[in-house]
Amino acid sequence: VVRAVMDVEMPEDVVPGSLHVKVAAMGNVLNRLVHNLGEPLDFPYENGDWNIASMAINIYVLNYLKETQQLEHSMKEEDAVNFLKKAYQTQLSFKDKSGAFSIFKSGPRSSWLTALVMVTLYQAQPYIFIDENVINEARKWLECQQRENGCFKESGKHLTKKKGGCAIDEVAYNAFILAAFLEMGVSPDDPVVKMGLCCLKESIKDLQNPFAAAVSAWVFTLAKDMEPRAQLLHYLDKIAIKEETSVFSSLLISSYVILAKLTVTGSPRDLRSASHTFKWLVEHLNYYSTFSSTQDTMVAVKAIALYSKCVYTHTWSSTVSIWSPNDKVVFQLTPHNKLLYQEMVLQDINGKYSVKMKGTACALVQVCVHLSCDKYLSGxxxxxxxxxxxxxxxxxxxxxxxxxxxxxxxxxxxxxxxxxxxxxxxxxxxxxxxxxxxxxxxxxxxxxxxxxxxxxxxxxxxxxxxxxxxxxxxxx
Incomplete structure (x- = not known):
């Protein structure tokens, strides 16, 4: 039995009549994303970054459902496949003759985006037709960006040197591109990947960037090189915020740490360690089970899907009860409704909300306040x-x-x-x-x-x- 109390306070600048409170209970953290399969992120996607992020998230959720044998029950495969087809055609409009991709049409070529598109299209192949030439041309262009020391040139101007609050330096940049190659099944002994890994090993000797360390730890996990992986995870554990165990203040760092710990090994020890980071990550989900930035959302969903797959079980049941001062709702969560998104509106607005969960599995409970108020653009x-x-x-x-x-x-x-x-x-x-x-x-x-x-x-x-x-x- 787990109990919790939440105190809901309203801001002052609320538009009259716009306020209401919704509560939802899910037996699966990915329920909302499963419910929204086949739809883009809650962002505009008329550029190469947002479009491929929406495509990748749909693929991560589809893969999770397929690997846990829930895809047929979700009844969302057709919607997701139709969306992937449209997103694929949209993405091609950001490709130039060299095989590289740009964030905006007619913009500078981006190594980072080209790597992301390459691996995402590779992972989309089980669901839709992808022209192999598109992947091969992107790979060839990326290989031409490799310097003599094995690291990759930082091609293309980014709108920022930070993504999701994390500084992107040359080490993180190189690690991200290497991860794309390795996720496609390219061998660590491939000449391009081998040179890149050698450069990465040299770069992490005096590493001061936690984000670069987290991405690099994931890369060495994919390459099954456990010595530098252990070194980087030890460094990250030392700088982590100590609560129940190690968690991180950055969504991206937390996500990459989960990926590094569970992608290949998934040992009981790694699973226990990742569980606290996973809990912290899930607590930062918004109403739509996404995050404020596209990069946070894309990488975090990948990590959440991986962890959810590792802990998935076929037999469980839970009861979630939620009390407000004048109202009560009860949700029954079972394997039969595990993919059902259950939501109700509470009568009370201000006050304390008590939550009680009893059962044999985890549950995600959201209390969401919906309102309209005057917000101003950040920046x-x-x-x-x-x-x-x-x-x-x-x-x-x-x-x-x-x-x-x-x-x-x-x-x-x-x-x-x-x-x-x-x-x-x-x-x-x-x-x-x-x-x-x-x-x-x-x-x-x-x-x-x-x-x-x-x-x-x-x-x-x-x-x-x-x-x-x-x-x-x-x-x-």
């Missing part, structure tokens, strides 16, 4: 958004270091846009200098009394922080 303080002569003007009050800015607009009745609803604003934003985005709209039919539509501006890797403006488009 950019937007003063206002204007519309004139078919153009959207974005006025910026203050700019801090950001990952990149996206603008997404809705359309008003009677019109359609032949281009994407989302655009990327340049990261070089300046005070009092408007960014102009010209709209090309086609009127299909006339609509009386058009209402204002939403224009959202948000951080590239933190779409939860946004500036929202209502624009009323006047038509002749």
């Amino acid at each position: 950019v303080d937007v003063e206002h958004v204007d519309y004139k002569d078919n153009r959207v003007f974005v006025y910026v009050r203050k700019v801090r270091e950001i990952l990149g800015v996206q603008l997404r607009r809705a359309l008003f009745g009677g019109f359609f846009c032949p281009c994407f609803h989302c655009m990327s604003l340049p990261p070089q934003l300046h005070k009092n200098i408007p960014i102009i985005h010209k709209l090309h709209l086609v009127q299909e039919y006339f609509v009386f009394n058009n209402k204002a539509v939403n224009v959202l501006i948000y951080d590239y890797n933190n779409p939860g922080y946004f500036f929202r403006s209502l624009l009323l488009f006047q038509t002749a």
